[in-house]
Amino acid sequence: MPIPDPSERPVVLAQVMAAFAVVVAAFVAATVYSESRASVIDESALSIAQNAAPSIEYLAGGRAGLRQLALAEDEYVDTFLAGGHMSPEAVAAARATLEGDVHAYLSLPRYPGEGAAWDDAKHTLDELDRALVDVVAAVPQGPAHLRQADANFRAQVEAVARAFTDDLQINADNAARLADRIQRVSRRRRRLVFGLDGVCGLATLATALLVLRLLRRHQRLARAYEEALERRADELEAFAGRIAHDVRNALVPISLSVSQLGRMELGDPPRQWIATADRGVWRLFELVEGLLAFAKAGAQPVPGEATDVAEVIRDVVLAQRPSADAAGCELRVSAVEPCRVGCNPGVLTSLVGNLIGNAIKHTDGPIRRVDVSATMRGPVVRMVVEDTGPGVPEHLRESIFQPFVRGGSAAVGVGLGLATVRRLAEGHGGRAGVDPVSGGGSRFWIELPRLDPAAGAAGSPGNPVTSRNPRPGCSA
Numbered sequence: 372m373p374i375p376d377p378s379e380r381p382v383v384l385a386q387v388m389a390a391f392a393v394v395v396a397a398f399v400a401a402t403v404y405s406e407s408r409a410s411v412i413d414e415s416a417l418s419i420a421q422n423a424a425p426s427i428e429y430l431a432g433g434r435a436g437l438r439q440l441a442l443a444e445d446e447y448v449d450t451f452l453a454g455g456h457m458s459p460e461a462v463a464a465a466r467a468t469l470e471g472d473v474h475a476y477l478s479l480p481r482y483p484g485e486g487a488a489w490d491d492a493k494h495t496l497d498e499l500d501r502a503l504v505d506v507v508a509a510v511p512q513g514p515a516h517l518r519q520a521d522a523n524f525r526a527q528v529e530a531v532a533r534a535f536t537d538d539l540q541i542n543a544d545n546a547a548r549l550a551d552r553i554q555r556v557s558r559r560r561r562r563l564v565f566g567l568d569g570v571c572g573l574a575t576l577a578t579a580l581l582v583l584r585l586l587r588r589h590q591r592l593a594r595a596y597e598e599a600l601e602r603r604a605d606e607l608e609a610f611a612g613r614i615a616h617d618v619r620n621a622l623v624p625i626s627l628s629v630s631q632l633g634r635m636e637l638g639d640p641p642r643q644w645i646a647t648a649d650r651g652v653w654r655l656f657e658l659v660e661g662l663l664a665f666a667k668a669g670a671q672p673v674p675g676e677a678t679d680v681a682e683v684i685r686d687v688v689l690a691q692r693p694s695a696d697a698a699g700c701e702l703r704v705s706a707v708e709p710c711r712v713g714c715n716p717g718v719l720t721s722l723v724g725n726l727i728g729n730a731i732k733h734t735d736g737p738i739r740r741v742d743v744s745a746t747m748r749g750p751v752v753r754m755v756v757e758d759t760g761p762g763v764p765e766h767l768r769e770s771i772f773q774p775f776v777r778g779g780s781a782a783v784g785v786g787l788g789l790a791t792v793r794r795l796a797e798g799h800g801g802r803a804g805v806d807p808v809s810g811g812g813s814r815f816w817i818e819l820p821r822l823d824p825a826a827g828a829a830g831s832p833g834n835p836v837t838s839r840n841p842r843p844g845c846s847a
Protein backbone atom coordinates (compact mmCIF):
# COMPACT_ATOMS: atom_id res chain seq x y z
CA MET A 372 0.00 0.00 0.00
CA PRO A 373 1.47 3.43 -0.91
CA ILE A 374 2.51 5.72 1.93
CA PRO A 375 0.13 8.75 2.04
CA ASP A 376 1.74 12.11 1.59
CA PRO A 377 0.90 14.47 4.52
CA SER A 378 1.56 17.52 2.33
CA GLU A 379 -1.65 16.85 0.29
CA ARG A 380 -3.98 19.54 1.67
CA PRO A 381 -4.12 22.37 -0.89
CA VAL A 382 -7.93 22.67 -1.31
CA VAL A 383 -8.79 23.18 2.35
CA LEU A 384 -5.83 25.50 2.77
CA ALA A 385 -7.11 27.67 -0.12
CA GLN A 386 -10.57 27.70 1.50
CA VAL A 387 -9.07 28.78 4.83
CA MET A 388 -7.21 31.60 3.12
CA ALA A 389 -10.39 32.69 1.27
CA ALA A 390 -12.48 32.66 4.47
CA PHE A 391 -9.80 34.63 6.26
CA ALA A 392 -9.74 37.17 3.41
CA VAL A 393 -13.54 37.55 3.74
CA VAL A 394 -13.15 38.19 7.50
CA VAL A 395 -10.57 40.91 6.87
CA ALA A 396 -12.56 42.46 3.96
CA ALA A 397 -15.82 42.54 5.97
CA PHE A 398 -14.03 44.11 8.92
CA VAL A 399 -12.36 46.77 6.76
CA ALA A 400 -15.62 47.53 4.87
CA ALA A 401 -17.58 47.84 8.14
CA THR A 402 -14.98 50.21 9.58
CA VAL A 403 -14.66 52.40 6.46
CA TYR A 404 -18.42 52.65 5.91
CA SER A 405 -19.11 53.36 9.56
CA GLU A 406 -16.51 56.15 9.58
CA SER A 407 -17.86 57.77 6.41
CA ARG A 408 -21.45 57.75 7.74
CA ALA A 409 -20.26 59.06 11.10
CA SER A 410 -18.79 62.11 9.35
CA VAL A 411 -22.19 62.82 7.63
CA ILE A 412 -23.94 62.60 11.00
CA ASP A 413 -21.33 64.87 12.63
CA GLU A 414 -21.70 67.44 9.85
CA SER A 415 -25.52 67.54 10.18
CA ALA A 416 -25.43 67.70 13.97
CA LEU A 417 -22.89 70.54 13.79
CA SER A 418 -25.10 72.48 11.37
CA ILE A 419 -28.07 72.13 13.70
CA ALA A 420 -26.02 73.11 16.74
CA GLN A 421 -24.15 76.02 15.18
CA ASN A 422 -26.65 77.43 12.68
CA ALA A 423 -30.31 76.29 12.83
CA ALA A 424 -30.63 76.29 16.62
CA PRO A 425 -28.97 79.71 17.24
CA SER A 426 -30.86 81.20 14.27
CA ILE A 427 -34.16 80.08 15.78
CA GLU A 428 -33.05 81.41 19.17
CA TYR A 429 -32.04 84.87 17.81
CA LEU A 430 -35.15 85.15 15.61
CA ALA A 431 -37.39 84.27 18.56
CA GLY A 432 -35.50 86.92 20.58
CA GLY A 433 -35.95 89.34 17.66
CA ARG A 434 -39.71 88.79 17.68
CA ALA A 435 -39.84 89.46 21.43
CA GLY A 436 -37.71 92.59 20.89
CA LEU A 437 -40.08 93.68 18.12
CA ARG A 438 -43.00 93.34 20.51
CA GLN A 439 -41.17 95.47 23.10
CA LEU A 440 -40.42 98.08 20.46
CA ALA A 441 -44.08 98.19 19.38
CA LEU A 442 -45.17 98.61 23.03
CA ALA A 443 -42.61 101.38 23.64
CA GLU A 444 -43.73 103.17 20.45
CA ASP A 445 -47.36 102.77 21.49
CA GLU A 446 -46.72 104.38 24.85
CA TYR A 447 -44.74 107.16 23.19
CA VAL A 448 -47.57 107.97 20.73
CA ASP A 449 -50.34 107.65 23.37
CA THR A 450 -48.48 110.03 25.68
CA PHE A 451 -48.33 112.74 23.00
CA LEU A 452 -51.92 112.16 21.87
CA ALA A 453 -52.99 112.61 25.50
CA GLY A 454 -51.23 115.98 25.49
CA GLY A 455 -48.26 114.84 27.51
CA HIS A 456 -44.57 114.71 26.74
CA MET A 457 -42.14 111.82 26.65
CA SER A 458 -38.51 111.35 25.70
CA PRO A 459 -37.93 108.87 22.79
CA GLU A 460 -35.12 107.15 24.82
CA ALA A 461 -37.27 104.15 25.82
CA VAL A 462 -38.16 103.58 22.15
CA ALA A 463 -34.48 103.91 21.12
CA ALA A 464 -33.47 101.43 23.86
CA ALA A 465 -36.09 98.89 22.66
CA ARG A 466 -34.80 99.33 19.10
CA ALA A 467 -31.20 98.73 20.28
CA THR A 468 -32.24 95.51 22.06
CA LEU A 469 -33.91 94.30 18.87
CA GLU A 470 -30.77 95.18 16.90
CA GLY A 471 -28.63 92.89 19.14
CA ASP A 472 -30.62 89.76 18.18
CA VAL A 473 -30.94 90.82 14.53
CA HIS A 474 -27.18 91.40 14.26
CA ALA A 475 -26.39 88.03 15.84
CA TYR A 476 -28.81 86.28 13.46
CA LEU A 477 -27.41 88.03 10.38
CA SER A 478 -23.84 87.03 11.29
CA LEU A 479 -24.70 83.28 11.05
CA PRO A 480 -24.16 81.27 7.85
CA ARG A 481 -27.15 81.07 5.50
CA TYR A 482 -28.91 77.87 4.39
CA PRO A 483 -29.68 77.48 0.69
CA GLY A 484 -32.82 79.56 -0.04
CA GLU A 485 -32.41 81.60 3.13
CA GLY A 486 -30.70 84.47 1.31
CA ALA A 487 -33.92 86.06 -0.01
CA ALA A 488 -35.66 85.90 3.37
CA TRP A 489 -32.51 87.31 4.93
CA ASP A 490 -32.49 90.27 2.51
CA ASP A 491 -36.20 90.74 3.11
CA ALA A 492 -35.67 90.90 6.89
CA LYS A 493 -32.93 93.51 6.43
CA HIS A 494 -35.11 95.52 4.07
CA THR A 495 -38.19 95.51 6.34
CA LEU A 496 -36.00 96.51 9.29
CA ASP A 497 -34.71 99.51 7.33
CA GLU A 498 -38.34 100.40 6.54
CA LEU A 499 -39.22 99.99 10.22
CA ASP A 500 -36.41 102.37 11.22
CA ARG A 501 -37.62 104.92 8.69
CA ALA A 502 -41.21 104.60 10.00
CA LEU A 503 -39.94 105.08 13.56
CA VAL A 504 -38.05 108.22 12.55
CA ASP A 505 -41.30 109.45 10.91
CA VAL A 506 -43.21 108.85 14.18
CA VAL A 507 -40.73 110.95 16.18
CA ALA A 508 -40.78 113.64 13.42
CA ALA A 509 -44.64 113.70 13.38
CA VAL A 510 -44.94 114.71 17.08
CA PRO A 511 -44.54 118.48 16.46
CA GLN A 512 -46.81 118.26 13.38
CA GLY A 513 -49.91 117.43 15.39
CA PRO A 514 -52.08 114.40 16.22
CA ALA A 515 -53.26 113.71 12.66
CA HIS A 516 -49.70 113.34 11.38
CA LEU A 517 -48.77 111.36 14.44
CA ARG A 518 -51.62 108.88 13.95
CA GLN A 519 -50.68 108.52 10.29
CA ALA A 520 -47.00 107.84 11.15
CA ASP A 521 -48.08 105.46 13.90
CA ALA A 522 -50.26 103.46 11.47
CA ASN A 523 -47.34 103.26 9.04
CA PHE A 524 -45.05 102.12 11.85
CA ARG A 525 -47.45 99.32 12.85
CA ALA A 526 -47.62 98.13 9.25
CA GLN A 527 -43.79 97.94 9.22
CA VAL A 528 -43.83 96.03 12.52
CA GLU A 529 -46.15 93.49 10.89
CA ALA A 530 -43.83 93.26 7.86
CA VAL A 531 -40.76 92.67 10.05
CA ALA A 532 -42.67 90.07 12.09
CA ARG A 533 -43.59 88.24 8.86
CA ALA A 534 -39.99 88.37 7.63
CA PHE A 535 -38.80 86.97 10.98
CA THR A 536 -41.46 84.24 10.77
CA ASP A 537 -40.28 83.30 7.26
CA ASP A 538 -36.69 83.10 8.48
CA LEU A 539 -37.78 81.07 11.48
CA GLN A 540 -39.65 78.66 9.22
CA ILE A 541 -36.62 78.19 6.96
CA ASN A 542 -34.34 77.43 9.92
CA ALA A 543 -36.89 75.12 11.54
CA ASP A 544 -37.32 73.27 8.22
CA ASN A 545 -33.55 72.89 7.89
CA ALA A 546 -33.23 71.66 11.46
CA ALA A 547 -35.99 69.09 10.81
CA ARG A 548 -34.38 68.03 7.51
CA LEU A 549 -30.98 67.59 9.18
CA ALA A 550 -32.45 65.68 12.12
CA ASP A 551 -34.24 63.42 9.68
CA ARG A 552 -31.01 62.89 7.75
CA ILE A 553 -29.17 61.99 10.97
CA GLN A 554 -31.86 59.48 11.79
CA ARG A 555 -31.86 57.88 8.32
CA VAL A 556 -28.07 57.72 8.03
CA SER A 557 -27.59 56.25 11.48
CA ARG A 558 -30.35 53.68 10.87
CA ARG A 559 -28.74 52.67 7.56
CA ARG A 560 -25.32 52.62 9.18
CA ARG A 561 -26.55 50.37 11.98
CA ARG A 562 -28.14 47.97 9.47
CA LEU A 563 -25.09 47.77 7.23
CA VAL A 564 -22.56 47.49 10.05
CA PHE A 565 -24.73 44.82 11.65
CA GLY A 566 -24.82 42.95 8.31
CA LEU A 567 -21.07 43.25 7.81
CA ASP A 568 -20.45 42.14 11.38
CA GLY A 569 -22.64 39.12 10.65
CA VAL A 570 -20.59 38.33 7.53
CA CYS A 571 -17.43 38.78 9.59
CA GLY A 572 -18.75 36.41 12.27
CA LEU A 573 -19.84 33.78 9.74
CA ALA A 574 -16.51 33.98 7.92
CA THR A 575 -14.67 33.62 11.25
CA LEU A 576 -16.77 30.57 12.05
CA ALA A 577 -16.08 29.14 8.60
CA THR A 578 -12.35 29.79 9.07
CA ALA A 579 -12.37 28.04 12.43
CA LEU A 580 -14.25 25.03 10.98
CA LEU A 581 -11.90 24.83 8.02
CA VAL A 582 -8.84 25.05 10.26
CA LEU A 583 -10.34 22.27 12.38
CA ARG A 584 -10.92 20.22 9.23
CA LEU A 585 -7.38 20.91 8.11
CA LEU A 586 -6.01 19.80 11.46
CA ARG A 587 -8.13 16.64 11.46
CA ARG A 588 -7.06 15.83 7.92
CA HIS A 589 -3.45 16.46 8.87
CA GLN A 590 -3.79 14.18 11.90
CA ARG A 591 -5.46 11.49 9.75
CA LEU A 592 -2.69 11.70 7.18
CA ALA A 593 0.02 11.65 9.82
CA ARG A 594 -1.63 8.59 11.43
CA ALA A 595 -1.98 6.85 8.07
CA TYR A 596 1.64 7.73 7.31
CA GLU A 597 2.82 6.29 10.61
CA GLU A 598 0.70 3.18 10.13
CA ALA A 599 2.06 2.71 6.62
CA LEU A 600 5.60 3.07 7.93
CA GLU A 601 4.88 0.58 10.69
CA ARG A 602 3.35 -1.83 8.18
CA ARG A 603 6.40 -1.46 6.02
CA ALA A 604 8.67 -2.09 9.01
CA ASP A 605 6.58 -5.14 9.99
CA GLU A 606 6.73 -6.49 6.45
CA LEU A 607 10.44 -5.92 6.47
CA GLU A 608 10.76 -7.66 9.80
CA ALA A 609 8.85 -10.66 8.47
CA PHE A 610 10.95 -10.58 5.33
CA ALA A 611 14.15 -10.39 7.41
CA GLY A 612 12.92 -13.36 9.42
CA ARG A 613 12.39 -15.39 6.24
CA ILE A 614 15.77 -14.40 4.83
CA ALA A 615 17.49 -15.19 8.12
CA HIS A 616 15.82 -18.57 8.10
CA ASP A 617 16.95 -19.31 4.54
CA VAL A 618 20.47 -18.02 5.18
CA ARG A 619 20.76 -20.25 8.22
CA ASN A 620 19.73 -23.26 6.16
CA ALA A 621 22.31 -22.35 3.51
CA LEU A 622 25.00 -21.93 6.18
CA VAL A 623 24.55 -25.38 7.63
CA PRO A 624 26.37 -27.30 4.82
CA ILE A 625 29.14 -24.65 4.73
CA SER A 626 29.59 -24.98 8.44
CA LEU A 627 29.73 -28.75 8.21
CA SER A 628 32.31 -28.60 5.45
CA VAL A 629 34.50 -26.17 7.40
CA SER A 630 34.29 -28.48 10.43
CA GLN A 631 35.36 -31.44 8.29
CA LEU A 632 38.27 -29.44 6.89
CA GLY A 633 39.31 -28.50 10.42
CA ARG A 634 39.71 -32.19 11.29
CA MET A 635 42.07 -32.84 8.38
CA GLU A 636 45.86 -32.88 8.74
CA LEU A 637 46.89 -29.64 6.99
CA GLY A 638 49.83 -27.25 7.08
CA ASP A 639 49.91 -23.96 9.02
CA PRO A 640 48.61 -21.37 6.51
CA PRO A 641 45.62 -23.51 5.41
CA ARG A 642 44.78 -24.22 9.08
CA GLN A 643 44.74 -20.44 9.78
CA TRP A 644 42.48 -19.83 6.79
CA ILE A 645 40.13 -22.56 7.96
CA ALA A 646 40.11 -21.07 11.47
CA THR A 647 39.21 -17.64 10.03
CA ALA A 648 36.49 -19.19 7.86
CA ASP A 649 35.18 -21.10 10.86
CA ARG A 650 35.04 -17.92 12.93
CA GLY A 651 33.25 -16.06 10.13
CA VAL A 652 30.68 -18.82 9.72
CA TRP A 653 30.15 -18.85 13.48
CA ARG A 654 29.56 -15.10 13.58
CA LEU A 655 27.15 -15.40 10.67
CA PHE A 656 25.24 -18.01 12.58
CA GLU A 657 25.11 -15.77 15.62
CA LEU A 658 23.88 -12.83 13.64
CA VAL A 659 21.28 -14.79 11.72
CA GLU A 660 20.16 -16.63 14.82
CA GLY A 661 19.81 -13.42 16.76
CA LEU A 662 17.82 -11.67 14.06
CA LEU A 663 15.67 -14.72 13.52
CA ALA A 664 14.96 -14.90 17.23
CA PHE A 665 14.23 -11.17 17.30
CA ALA A 666 11.84 -11.39 14.36
CA LYS A 667 10.07 -14.34 15.97
CA ALA A 668 9.87 -12.67 19.35
CA GLY A 669 8.44 -9.46 17.88
CA ALA A 670 11.29 -7.38 19.31
CA GLN A 671 10.89 -8.94 22.75
CA PRO A 672 13.96 -10.53 24.31
CA VAL A 673 13.91 -14.26 24.84
CA PRO A 674 13.68 -14.70 28.62
CA GLY A 675 16.80 -15.95 30.34
CA GLU A 676 19.34 -15.00 27.69
CA ALA A 677 22.64 -13.38 28.66
CA THR A 678 25.54 -12.16 26.56
CA ASP A 679 29.04 -11.12 27.48
CA VAL A 680 29.51 -7.58 26.21
CA ALA A 681 33.33 -7.63 25.98
CA GLU A 682 33.28 -10.83 23.99
CA VAL A 683 30.84 -9.51 21.40
CA ILE A 684 32.69 -6.20 21.09
CA ARG A 685 35.96 -8.08 20.57
CA ASP A 686 34.42 -10.28 17.85
CA VAL A 687 32.69 -7.39 16.08
CA VAL A 688 35.88 -5.30 16.12
CA LEU A 689 37.83 -8.27 14.76
CA ALA A 690 35.32 -8.72 11.99
CA GLN A 691 35.20 -5.01 11.10
CA ARG A 692 38.94 -4.40 11.26
CA PRO A 693 39.61 -5.32 7.61
CA SER A 694 37.07 -2.76 6.38
CA ALA A 695 38.42 -0.18 8.86
CA ASP A 696 41.96 -0.80 7.57
CA ALA A 697 40.76 -0.53 4.01
CA ALA A 698 39.13 2.84 4.82
CA GLY A 699 42.30 4.08 6.57
CA CYS A 700 40.42 4.27 9.84
CA GLU A 701 41.99 3.51 13.21
CA LEU A 702 39.58 1.23 15.08
CA ARG A 703 40.34 0.89 18.79
CA VAL A 704 38.68 -0.44 21.89
CA SER A 705 39.08 1.49 25.13
CA ALA A 706 37.54 0.77 28.53
CA VAL A 707 35.31 -2.27 28.27
CA GLU A 708 34.12 -3.36 31.67
CA PRO A 709 33.28 -7.01 32.21
CA CYS A 710 29.52 -7.19 32.18
CA ARG A 711 26.58 -8.92 30.54
CA VAL A 712 23.26 -7.90 29.14
CA GLY A 713 19.96 -9.75 28.74
CA CYS A 714 19.84 -10.51 25.03
CA ASN A 715 21.28 -13.09 22.70
CA PRO A 716 24.70 -12.41 21.15
CA GLY A 717 23.21 -12.02 17.67
CA VAL A 718 21.18 -9.04 18.82
CA LEU A 719 24.16 -7.46 20.56
CA THR A 720 26.33 -8.17 17.51
CA SER A 721 23.77 -6.40 15.35
CA LEU A 722 23.59 -3.42 17.73
CA VAL A 723 27.34 -2.88 18.12
CA GLY A 724 28.07 -3.95 14.53
CA ASN A 725 25.69 -1.36 13.11
CA LEU A 726 27.23 1.48 15.11
CA ILE A 727 30.83 0.48 14.36
CA GLY A 728 29.98 -0.16 10.69
CA ASN A 729 28.34 3.27 10.45
CA ALA A 730 31.29 4.98 12.15
CA ILE A 731 33.72 3.45 9.65
CA LYS A 732 31.42 4.00 6.67
CA HIS A 733 30.39 7.59 7.37
CA THR A 734 33.73 8.90 8.72
CA ASP A 735 35.88 10.84 6.29
CA GLY A 736 38.59 13.49 6.53
CA PRO A 737 42.33 13.24 7.24
CA ILE A 738 42.00 11.86 10.79
CA ARG A 739 39.78 8.78 10.92
CA ARG A 740 39.42 7.21 14.30
CA VAL A 741 36.71 5.09 15.87
CA ASP A 742 36.71 4.35 19.57
CA VAL A 743 34.53 1.68 21.20
CA SER A 744 33.83 1.45 24.93
CA ALA A 745 31.39 -0.17 27.33
CA THR A 746 30.88 0.93 30.91
CA MET A 747 28.43 0.12 33.66
CA ARG A 748 26.18 2.96 34.76
CA GLY A 749 24.03 1.88 37.63
CA PRO A 750 21.44 -0.57 36.28
CA VAL A 751 22.52 -0.24 32.64
CA VAL A 752 25.49 -1.00 30.44
CA ARG A 753 26.36 1.90 28.18
CA MET A 754 28.13 1.01 24.96
CA VAL A 755 29.60 3.94 23.07
CA VAL A 756 31.00 4.23 19.55
CA GLU A 757 32.72 7.57 19.09
CA ASP A 758 34.20 8.76 15.82
CA THR A 759 36.04 11.72 14.30
CA GLY A 760 33.64 11.92 11.36
CA PRO A 761 31.41 14.80 10.18
CA GLY A 762 28.93 14.41 13.06
CA VAL A 763 25.16 14.46 12.75
CA PRO A 764 23.38 17.84 12.31
CA GLU A 765 21.10 18.67 15.24
CA HIS A 766 17.88 18.52 13.20
CA LEU A 767 18.68 14.94 12.13
CA ARG A 768 19.69 13.53 15.51
CA GLU A 769 16.25 12.05 16.16
CA SER A 770 15.02 11.35 12.63
CA ILE A 771 17.97 9.17 11.56
CA PHE A 772 16.60 6.58 13.98
CA GLN A 773 13.44 6.34 11.82
CA PRO A 774 13.35 3.68 9.06
CA PHE A 775 14.62 4.82 5.68
CA VAL A 776 15.85 8.19 6.91
CA ARG A 777 19.39 8.94 5.76
CA GLY A 778 21.58 11.97 6.38
CA GLY A 779 23.72 13.67 3.79
CA SER A 780 26.34 10.87 3.77
CA ALA A 781 27.57 9.76 0.35
CA ALA A 782 28.18 6.21 1.62
CA VAL A 783 25.82 3.50 0.35
CA GLY A 784 22.99 2.27 2.56
CA VAL A 785 19.22 2.13 2.85
CA GLY A 786 18.74 3.90 6.18
CA LEU A 787 17.68 0.85 8.21
CA GLY A 788 20.72 0.34 10.43
CA LEU A 789 19.92 2.89 13.15
CA ALA A 790 16.17 2.12 13.03
CA THR A 791 17.03 -1.53 13.73
CA VAL A 792 19.39 -0.45 16.52
CA ARG A 793 16.71 1.62 18.24
CA ARG A 794 14.01 -1.04 17.88
CA LEU A 795 16.31 -3.74 19.18
CA ALA A 796 17.50 -1.59 22.09
CA GLU A 797 13.99 -0.50 23.06
CA GLY A 798 12.64 -4.03 22.57
CA HIS A 799 15.18 -5.14 25.16
CA GLY A 800 14.29 -2.42 27.66
CA GLY A 801 17.10 -0.10 26.62
CA ARG A 802 17.69 3.09 24.64
CA ALA A 803 19.84 4.32 21.77
CA GLY A 804 20.86 7.81 20.73
CA VAL A 805 23.55 10.11 19.46
CA ASP A 806 25.38 13.07 21.00
CA PRO A 807 27.71 15.55 19.33
CA VAL A 808 31.42 15.47 20.15
CA SER A 809 33.19 18.76 20.74
CA GLY A 810 35.60 19.40 17.88
CA GLY A 811 33.52 17.31 15.43
CA GLY A 812 32.42 13.72 15.19
CA SER A 813 29.60 11.91 16.88
CA ARG A 814 29.05 9.69 19.86
CA PHE A 815 26.45 6.97 19.23
CA TRP A 816 25.40 5.07 22.32
CA ILE A 817 23.25 2.15 23.39
CA GLU A 818 22.09 1.46 26.91
CA LEU A 819 20.82 -2.01 27.86
CA PRO A 820 19.74 -3.24 31.27
CA ARG A 821 22.67 -4.84 33.02
CA LEU A 822 22.30 -8.40 34.22
CA ASP A 823 22.78 -9.01 37.91
CA PRO A 824 26.18 -10.81 38.07
CA ALA A 825 24.67 -13.54 40.29
CA ALA A 826 21.68 -14.08 37.99
CA GLY A 827 23.91 -14.14 34.93
CA ALA A 828 26.49 -16.62 36.25
CA ALA A 829 27.78 -18.84 33.44
CA GLY A 830 26.07 -22.18 33.30
CA SER A 831 23.36 -21.33 35.85
CA PRO A 832 20.25 -23.30 34.79
CA GLY A 833 17.69 -20.63 33.85
CA ASN A 834 20.20 -18.23 32.39
CA PRO A 835 22.63 -19.85 29.93
CA VAL A 836 25.32 -17.75 28.28
CA THR A 837 24.07 -18.14 24.72
CA SER A 838 27.07 -16.63 22.93
CA ARG A 839 28.80 -19.97 23.21
CA ASN A 840 25.81 -22.17 22.44
CA PRO A 841 26.61 -24.77 19.84
CA ARG A 842 25.80 -23.68 16.31
CA PRO A 843 22.54 -24.98 14.90
CA GLY A 844 23.20 -28.06 12.88
CA CYS A 845 26.88 -28.07 13.95
CA SER A 846 26.75 -30.15 17.04
CA ALA A 847 28.90 -32.76 15.38
Ligand SMILES: Nc1ncnc2c1ncn2[C@@H]1O[C@H](COP(=O)(O)OP(=O)(O)OP(=O)(O)O)[C@@H](O)[C@H]1O
Binds near residue numbers: 734758784787
Ligand atom coordinates in the same frame (compact mmCIF):
# COMPACT_ATOMS: atom_id res chain seq x y z
N1 LIG B 1 28.85 7.68 12.63
C1 LIG B 1 28.11 8.48 11.85
N2 LIG B 1 28.60 9.68 11.47
C2 LIG B 1 27.87 10.51 10.68
N3 LIG B 1 26.62 10.22 10.22
C3 LIG B 1 26.11 9.01 10.55
C4 LIG B 1 26.80 8.10 11.37
N4 LIG B 1 26.03 7.01 11.54
C5 LIG B 1 24.90 7.25 10.85
N5 LIG B 1 24.95 8.46 10.25
C6 LIG B 1 23.90 9.07 9.42
O1 LIG B 1 22.65 8.47 9.76
C7 LIG B 1 22.03 7.93 8.59
C8 LIG B 1 21.20 6.70 8.97
O2 LIG B 1 22.07 5.66 9.35
P1 LIG B 1 21.61 4.18 9.13
O3 LIG B 1 22.62 3.29 9.71
O4 LIG B 1 20.21 4.06 9.60
O5 LIG B 1 21.57 4.06 7.56
P2 LIG B 1 22.75 3.88 6.52
O6 LIG B 1 24.02 3.60 7.25
O7 LIG B 1 22.76 5.02 5.64
O8 LIG B 1 22.29 2.63 5.71
P3 LIG B 1 22.17 1.09 6.23
O9 LIG B 1 20.71 0.78 6.15
O10 LIG B 1 22.99 0.31 5.29
O11 LIG B 1 22.67 1.08 7.62
C9 LIG B 1 23.16 7.69 7.65
O12 LIG B 1 22.71 7.72 6.31
C10 LIG B 1 24.15 8.82 7.95
O13 LIG B 1 23.80 9.98 7.23
Ligand SMILES: [Mg+2]
Binds near residue numbers: 728
Ligand atom coordinates in the same frame (compact mmCIF):
# COMPACT_ATOMS: atom_id res chain seq x y z
MG1 LIG C 1 24.10 2.04 8.67
